[in-house]
Amino acid sequence: MTRRAFILVEGHPRGNGLRYVQGAKRLGLHPITLSADPTQYDYLGEERSEAIHVDTENLDALIRECCQLRATYDIAGITGFTDVDETTYATIGKLCRHFDLPGPNPASIERCCDKFAQRQLLEEGGVPIPAYRLAANATDVESSAAEIGLPVIVKPAVGSGSMGVRLCRNADELAEHTIYLLGGKHVWRSSPKILVEEFAQGPYYCAEIMGNEVIGISTADLGRPPHFVFRQFTFPALLTNDEHERIVDVSLSCLRALDLGWGPTNIEFRWTKRGPVVIEVNPRLGGAPDPQLIQLAYGVDLITEHVKLAIGEECDLRRCHSQTAAARYLVPDRDGTLDWIGGDSRAAAVPGVAEVKLYVKPKTPIIRKGDYRDWIGHVVAASPSLARTEAILQRAVDSIDWSITPFSTLRE
Template structure:
């Protein structure tokens, strides 16, 4: 009997392993196609079949999937974006090519271009921040002046808050514009900057599967002028009217953007004029674990069911309150040690503790999702009890980072003369 395979395009340090485990629980054989499999340590650890291929090359992916179809029955194809959301459009194109269930690639492409997304939402009357598109430094400055400080500068195409910054002065606008247009920022499309009004207020994220609102999470973003999500609670403490308003706007977003298949997450800020949409993303929001702990709905498994043509089960089996926290470094340098994982995991109510880094890791803060060193999530029937367990657990985790030496310190280190240098073979 031919084995049924689930093709995963690229991987993900947070949820990639969950997809592998869920695929296996559904009787599927997971196969990962990646340009650099070494980026995902769980692939080797779990002995997952992995194929190196240029995932930016649609023809190469079609060729590889066609070759695999000679050995396996391809049950479905999905994938992960990382810092390149074009992967989702590629997944949609692959699904169309092989006549498999998947997202509409044209809708995904429109959604992933933040300027196009803004235009479509504005045309549909969805509340969004004021915005302008700029292709050079002069346009950025004039756009900031038109909108009024403070403003947000972000790449028109990108994810994970990479390159996103709050600018309160024109000097900061100029500084960040120079950075984005320099070689320090990697562009995956033509360089264009979105200049946006700073929508100030609490953050929320709507979890959606198909056209059904699963729930709304409250989130906290620290480290201004950058935006790094550091904590979340699910479900958010909202009144019924507040929930309905965000849910209605979320459904309007789906219609305006042509979404409605599979997972979508929509980020909001609740401002003085009400909730405004910051971004809509055609993927699972954050991590699916809070929804699973809160309602018993495993979004990863239910997503895979859709991918392979089955019906998703989104019924709640219980109602709890999880909360999570990402621990962020306070400096750049070498992580000498990090511990407390087992002590934190032993706290009653703690559901998971996951370290993303280990000793001797080089820590360079970028001001985006990659800054997180570890993740802790707790759950109970009461919000206050959950928050208490989360606080106790994170207090038990500690680390030491030795700052990188300054240029002056480096120049003061004596160098060995050539005749006395020790080679690796001699050590």
């Protein structure tokens, strides 16, 4: 009998890859990871999981590799870690179409990747969004900001992970960030297009969706402006029934407007004076450790259910329990060289802690960029109440310490 393989196209090294490998194995599948650099995934060796070197940005190369694999395996399904890069997920959609396998609509994914096109479709669908303008140069940025009114959010129209996103509160900050984006410091994967948006102010919420069902809504704490570095995610968000229903209704409107509805979607909101305003629709699963938080909070294993969907089986999204689960990110307060970091084993021993993960090793240069790349680790905890979960997180985080020597000190 031919072995059933499940193909995983790489995502982010810190992402959900390990859980996808484990989820595939639980379903009796043989996971095979396609990656431009398989060595960056430590868990592949630990799991004794097969990996193949291939250019994952080249659709033809991926098709050739899968065709070769079909000589040995029955390819049951294809997906990716889908943590950060939506363009990879669009490629996966095309790969699924080529082999007549279940998968996302690549055209819908690509429209979402362009945040300006996404904004236009949401606006046409009557979805509440911030005022926005598209800019191609410094003059456009300045005039767009004047029309909308400061403060504004200025960000690449194509991008992810909050990279290049900044709140500009005055003319100087606007000019500074425009120079950063257009002056060669920001890496563009396509021709430079800048989105200038109204700053929607209010509490942050995020809806995690599978198919057409909202599985959970989280809230988040962010670092101080002008950047948007997440410090903590908590499931579930404390919402009234009316607030929850309004976020669900707007989420479903987003799916209709963008022609989504297969597989996972992640939608970010701000609750403003107008109610829930959509900041961004991500046509993918939320990044790690969001799926783990959902499993801890509700008992729903979104990754395993996503694998089921990708092999044509029915999902089971029923909640098994109700807890408060939260992840706290470790964020340094200075640039420099990391001398040492430790205490993770003490933090992991705190009752209620589900995971402690450090992303960096001693002697690593720390250069804060104002996005997810600033994180150096995270702690995940869960308990029956928000107060208890917060206390567990704080105790665990207090157990972890590190030392950073500023670059200026090293040069003296």
